[in-house]
Every structure is written in structure tokens, then in C-alpha cells.
Amino acid sequence: MHILGIILIGLVVGILARIVTPGPNPRGIIVTIVIGIVGAVIATYGGQALGLYEPGQPAGFVGSVIGAMVLLVLLRLFGRLPHNIPSPVIRGRVREGEGHTGDQSR
Numbered sequence: 857m858h859i860l861g862i863i864l865i866g867l868v869v870g871i872l873a874r875i876v877t878p879g880p881n882p883r884g885i886i887v888t889i890v891i892g893i894v895g896a897v898i899a900t901y902g903g904q905a906l907g908l909y910e911p912g913q914p915a916g917f918v919g920s921v922i923g924a925m926v927l928l929v930l931l932r933l934f935g936r937l938p939h940n941i942p943s944p945v946i947r948g949r950v951r952e953g954e955g956h957t958g959d960q961s962r
Contacts, residue, residue: 863893865896865917865920866888866889866890866891866892866893866896867885867888867889868892869891869892869893869895869896869917869920869921869924870887870888870889870890870891870892870893870895870924871892872921872924873891873892873895873921873924873925873927873928874888874891874928876921876925877925877928877929879932880932881928882928882931891927891928892920892924894923894924895920895921895922895923895924895925895926896914896915896919896920896923896924897923898923898924898926898927899915899919899920899922899924900914900915900919900923902923902926903915903919
């Protein structure tokens, strides 16, 4: 039952963080739960490092939402490849000289 509580609170925290954080956010219920749980972990260790929480004391609900918001911002900053890196596969075909197509007669 403890695991179900963690999942439910992670879902609520993830949903609130996605609502409050502007811009595009990852979709899916599993991703939202993971964002909420990881946000709580970030808030716990970040709060302990800043002296807001005692060692062993978990973050509160508001701190968890703020941690999840920080995670969303970090994912947005570092989670994507730069747009100027070309992909070797374009519309199902491999560019010439970039990878093995199996048929080199073309």
C-alpha cells in the first residue's frame, strides 16, 4: 500500500508541476508519475543541501512540486539534441554515405 501512495502522490505532484510550468511538457501518465517522484527526491536532497530540511527529513508537498518544476525546466534545457545535427534517416531512407543500407547498387 505504501508504493501505491508514492505513485498517487507522484501523479498529483507531476500534474501540478506540468500545469504550473509553462511551455511544452512530456506527456503520458507514467512520465508524469516519474516527474513527480523524481521532483520530490530533488526537493528532498536540494532542501537538505540548502539547510531547509534536516537529514532524513523528506520534502513537503510544495517543495516536491517545486522540485518537479525544476526537473521539467532541466529536461527542457538539456533533454533535446540541437536542431543543427542532421539525422542519417530521412523519410525511411538513409542518406548516402551515412550508414549501411544493405543495397549499395543505387
